[in-house]
Amino acid sequence: MKLVHPPRADHEVAVPAAERDPSPSRKLLWEAGILVLLVLALIFVAPTVLSGFRLNLLGRFLALSIVALGIDLIWGYTGMLSLGHGVFFALGGYALGMHLKLQLPEGQIPEFFSLYGVTELPWFWYPFYSFPFTAVAVVLIPALVAAALGYLVVRNRIRGVYFSILTQATTIIFFNFFNGQQRLINGTNGLTNFQTLFGLDVNSSEMRFAVYVTTVVAVVLAYLLCRWLTSGLFGRILVAIRDDEPRVRFSGYDPTGFKVLVFAVSAALAGIAGALFTLQTGIISPNAMAVPFSIEMVIWVAVGGRASLVGAVLGALLVNFAKSLLSENFPEIWLFFQGGLFLLVVLVLPDGLVGWVRTQGRQLWVTVQLWRRRLANTSPA
Amino acid sequence: MLTAAPTATRQILQTQDLTVSFDGFKALDRLNFSLEEGELRVVIGPNGAGKTTFLDVLTGKVKPTRGRVLFKGKDLTKLKEHEISILGVGRKFQTPRVYQNLSVRENLELSLNPNKRVFPTLFGKKHLREETDALLETIGLSHKDRVPAGLLSHGEKQWLEIGMVIAQDPDLLLLDECVAGMTDKETEATGELIQSLAQSHTILVIEHDMVFVRQIARKVTVLHQGSVLCEGTFEDVKNDPRVIEVYLGSHKAKN
């Protein structure tokens, strides 16, 4: 085939040096180093610095950051804004919660059933006696629900805000269902008052620390999973779907499969987060499926910075700590701050904190370069 | 990468009574069109003649109200966009549609991927480096391989998109006004590229720029109000009185 070299356009844009990535392998090394340091800090330094209460909060928020990673995966990278992740979060939480409620002597059923005169354990509870089954269920149930829902919605090319609105409606369906089924799953009160796991007291400090470490490890694994998904060819396709979905079809890809898979993975992450969160707060209730919670999740990602995994984690931690501190200090009016934060982020920091740091950093870099060049030019040869 | 040109000519694409109407307005009106394998065909016609709608139907973006499209014996109107693409129809859009946030290299890799289903894409081993390099060379963007496509100039985007279509290794290439916004030299280079591609592909070009049409055309089809007005060599078409009336005529008439 004949090779043709088109002439360069006259008005060619000079590519700034910053746009060219540094060597990928070196970048990867840096990233791995930072990650290891952070994990070590979280596991060994944080417990000595923070009080038990704050450490527990940190653990919870780390669990929430796993949902944020999932949201970032579908929203930041794939452009699907889900307002229904509370459902998947709660499903994961319920799966583990059921297992915890079944840590009972033979023949007993969880105490709340007596409130409604239920004497026989409903059938779907039985598999949750098994921890392996529970562990799989925490991941798979949300993933399967998401895959089914995602398939129904995505198949019809329902996108953008319609997708968001439908996912929001899903939260109402699940909320009402879980809320109404007292005799099956204890309704509004949810599952609470957990005592033991693996025969150990869930409220003991050793157990709490173990759960905390598990959470840290889970965050790292979730981060690595998302990193893997978003970095390769697969990740490119996600970005392509976000930017121009019809074009992707003409490139020979069926976006449906990709979107369903990513949605399911993201739901699975939410399920894991829900399980870890439930373990640390000691309660899972239909409230986790209420509309506001799912929207808050999106806000974490928006604050941190879309399409940035670090941003998602950071956003989840910062927003939740801010919410905790604000509501402690201004219990009566902290909603003003929360609402204000949403507005502020959308209007002033459209790319979130990470985006802001990036642009500021780039500007600083350019300024420094210019300055250095000027110095070099003025200095006598 | 490229299939050998067939020795015997046979029809690769055929449309039968293709009709598309939007709210009563007929964008295509009983269009009968056929293309032989290995052919380079140029389709011209005034704005609103249905050229882009024609490509929309071929690529599955628009479903026809009536009629069939046979590509390699399969009816395309029943297939979805990506199925048509996998079957071997590649399309370059009128305004370049490249993935702005992906680099030039990534854009090409995405199109080169041999198996485009979900799991093979995720787990498949990819040795696409050499092919990508070769393709970058072909479209003259080797020096910009890591630049986000959104930062390319208009002409470069056009080239990148042509590259993406070539990467799909289609049997039928659909090029919709691919030299719009290019300089003379770029246009000329594009023409050469298309001619070299034509040695191994069937190509359908939709064009406006008559200089360019003259450069590349072997056989020209004129569309008018959704159906074929006439077909022939560039000279034939240029001198056809019907064409002169609807298309070129406005200018000749005054002279």
Added chain:
Amino acid sequence: MTLLLDSLFNGISIGTVLLIAALGLAIVFGLMGVINMAHGELMMLGAYTTFVVQNAFRPLGDPWRDLYIFPALVAAFAVTALVGLALERGVIRFLYGRPLETLLATWGVSLILQQFVRSVNWVLALRLGAFAVLFFGGWWLLSRRADWPRLKGWVLTLLLLLSTAIAAVGGRVLAQTYALAVTQPWFGAQNKDVTAPRWLGGGIPVGNLFLPNTRLFIIALTILCILGLYFFLQRTRWGLRIRAVTQNRAMSACVGIPTQKVDALTFAIGSGLAGVAGVAVSLLGSVGPNTGQNYIVDTFMVVVVGGVGKLLGSIVAALGIGIANFVIGSGTLALIFPNVPILTDTLNFFATTSMAKVMVFALIVAFLQVRPRGLFPEKGRTVDA
């Protein structure tokens, strides 16, 4: 037959409430593509306005106190339209073309509005007022100076700090001087009592059926709103402008339509309709900080099922959802199939209001499988695949 009539009337009753709540949203979402999550809170403001107007009319005695509903409609429209206007100018206009961002921003606004009605008292109101007067007034005065562009940055910073400080200190002094009188919330977190005028109290018995006047009033109000909206969009100059901008914003600007004003007006009208809906729901339900939250998802469903940008679609969708809600929730369906035990059991399982909602939403998702773009989708070239 009675069953059918009963279902029909009750379904329509439920549907019209949904419809009137969704009308404003249909405008804002359908015509402007803005996802206004604060729509419910605008309804809430409308309901609070009704409460205020009602209390203002109460001391006037008969017959005036029973006519409050009409000025309340006007006032609710005005108040929410103004808030909508402020919202559009202050927030939405920076976010056109980014529907997901409007969704998040307006969610923030909805939180602020909810807390606002809980917390608002004289101190807060006067502080906000004082700040607005000082800051924007100062801006306005100073911006007429010739050297304004040079001074701008500094003056505004100074003005900001100064008016903040004055508002803060003023509020503090006020709070200490008058104590409870000014620090007591106007509304507080509790629900407020809005009572329908006495002439809306009864109803019309039709055979076994009883048509409550409030319901009939809301049905009439909804019809009036739709007709008014139709007339406005089709027959007035501003309506024409709105339709033009909806179809082609850039070209509308090029023929001289002030698109920003059109945006603001469209949003204000959508918001004003939310206010009117607020009056309507105050006759049926609670008036409290959470009033709006109860409607937001349902109204979005109406718009989505109807097909965006189509008033007729919203109407049909609202009535359809209303009837489905009633028929499932009241167990009427089970009565229709008395001899099919499995079906009856299933239907009875869903025959509480709570589970009916689950069922209706599930049906909506199923419906969208068949008609992904709603009942009356936009046709033609404009639709992107």
Added chain:
Amino acid sequence: MRRPMNTENATATQNLSRDGSGPLLEVSDLRVYYGQSLIVKDLSFKIFPGQAVCLLGRNGMGKTTTLKALMGLLKDCTGKIAFEGRPINHYPPNWRARAGIGYVPQGREIFPRLTVEENLLVGLEAAPNKERIIPEFIYDLFPILRSFLKRLGGDLSGGQQQQLAIARALVAEPKLLLLDEPTEGIQPSIIIEIEEAITRIQKERGVSVLLVEQYFEFAQSLADYFYLMENGSLIMEGPTDQMDEEKVRAHLSI
């Protein structure tokens, strides 16, 4: 083939404004960006009252971009645009329309779901007086529109839409009419009607016209003065009757 612009010659001819007043539109050093790429480079030209000026050039040379910038549709512009001596860079399109610039975009862009009458009424938005009556001369120019008043704009054929688009720009009686390739894809018979209409409004009503074209003959018969544009810059200009046909044709595609 590129030659530096003969500025002396340009000023000389350009000063031949009919009544000796200043330019209606004066563009100096206009630069327009699309994202990061510079589409229009340091463009300067003038249009005098009553003059018909044509901007020639092939597809993609920046002609349409220039018109959009003049109309205020593009944000990333530098340089100066003065209308009747007043800089209008910072005014939005609707202000410019009301100031007296009518715009007929490429592809017509009529409002498909408004009737023909409503399309014309919308055009009146730019009219200085508040009356909402479609002036008679419109039906005089395009008689066909009167019979289509109640039809939807989207139902008209291409040529009819083009006439409607021009009529829509004219109802407000602008001082300057910007026309972007009005012949594109239009049947010859209608092109002749359009050409006549444009000539009439220029000659009879004194409307200045800025025409963007890639077809030589149409431009030649309509315009008094031409500019030739290539890759975002002006490379040639002069009165149409002194136009060096060969050289200009070399830069156009046909």
Added chain:
Amino acid sequence: MALSFNRRQVLKMGALAGAGAALGPQIWVKRSVPAYAQGETIRVGILHSLSGTMAISETSVVDAEKLAIKEINAAGGVLGKQIEPIIEDGASDWPTFAEKATKLIDVDKVATVFGCWTSASRKAVLPVFESKQHLLWYPVQYEGQECSKNIFYTGAAPNQQIEPSVEWLLKNKGKEFFLVGSDYVFPRTANTIIKAQLEALGGKVVGEDYLPLGNTEVTPIISKIRAALPNGGVIYNSLNGDSNVAFFKQLKGAGLGPDRYPSMSVSIAEEEVQAIGPEFLEGHFAAWNYFMTVDTPANKKFVEAFKAEYGQNRVTNDPMEAAYIMVYIWKQAAEKAGTVEIDAVRKAAYGQTFDAPEGLVTMNTNHHLTKYVRIGQVRSDGLFDVIFSTDAVEPQPWNQFVAETKGFACDWSDPAKGGRYKVS
């Protein structure tokens, strides 16, 4: 670097600062008021929803608790120290309740916590209080079937509200009941009890329906009531919050008045009547331990103090009274124990009596109060005419109409008995 702003930035900053100006100092005022609290104080936690759906009910309970603390402080405090309330917002979100409870105990080191309204929030904080061996005071009537060592319940147990009211209805208003409730635990449990009770006493449930919390469309329910009770009957109503407003407005709109369809509500008190509008409720009934119109000297004092503190238009109600009581009982227990140490206070609380607005109440060893049951009928001014009242009723946390708990009781003063033991 030159400081330059564009218009938009300044506008945004202006808006922010405006919000700050309006709110900031308000916070500051609130926080700086207890100047007396800066020395040696005893901290107590107040944990209710100040935002979210439950704020409607819970904010006035906070008012009552603050009033009691203020009165106690004015009278010299507890053990010679002032009480410093630490207020936290549970935000109608149960995990948040658990979080804030932990914070109050671990970070603020409060002596005790007053709080919660919904059963769900109580269930959420229960493990926290149990694992930390701390103490919660809970002021709302609830479904029973619980008796924690770490909670004192000062609202009514079912046998102090629901059961007597059902008996009264059977005696006076008819035997056919339609049960309406919000879709959550209390109404569902309450209705389970009512059904068991009616079965035992010869009544009949003709239908029941549940509304999602916050739902205001009750047309299907009214339609069902009309179908099930064509000639009138009793509506037993355990709807909560917003739904009540919709229910009574639309009930009246549909022409179902208290003459033929008398309703008994267990979640509607004076505040709710005000919010719904007295004209919709006039003639209907409610069962509580306390009404604002109760004629006791203690109540007179309570109502006056409350109005003086929060405004003449405010009303008091049963949960507020229960909240008021529990602060005083805690104070008495702490003084009896001579310390605020948890276990000592708990033991000292048994047998404490208090001359409450509703009458003389006693804290039992089963952590519940002996209370008076009253039935009120709504008057046109929105207050209640007390038309029926009992003597003090002993609380039964374990319900005697439900098979699983029949015969069980609770006694924390005896380590051998504990939270749930079979009465021999």
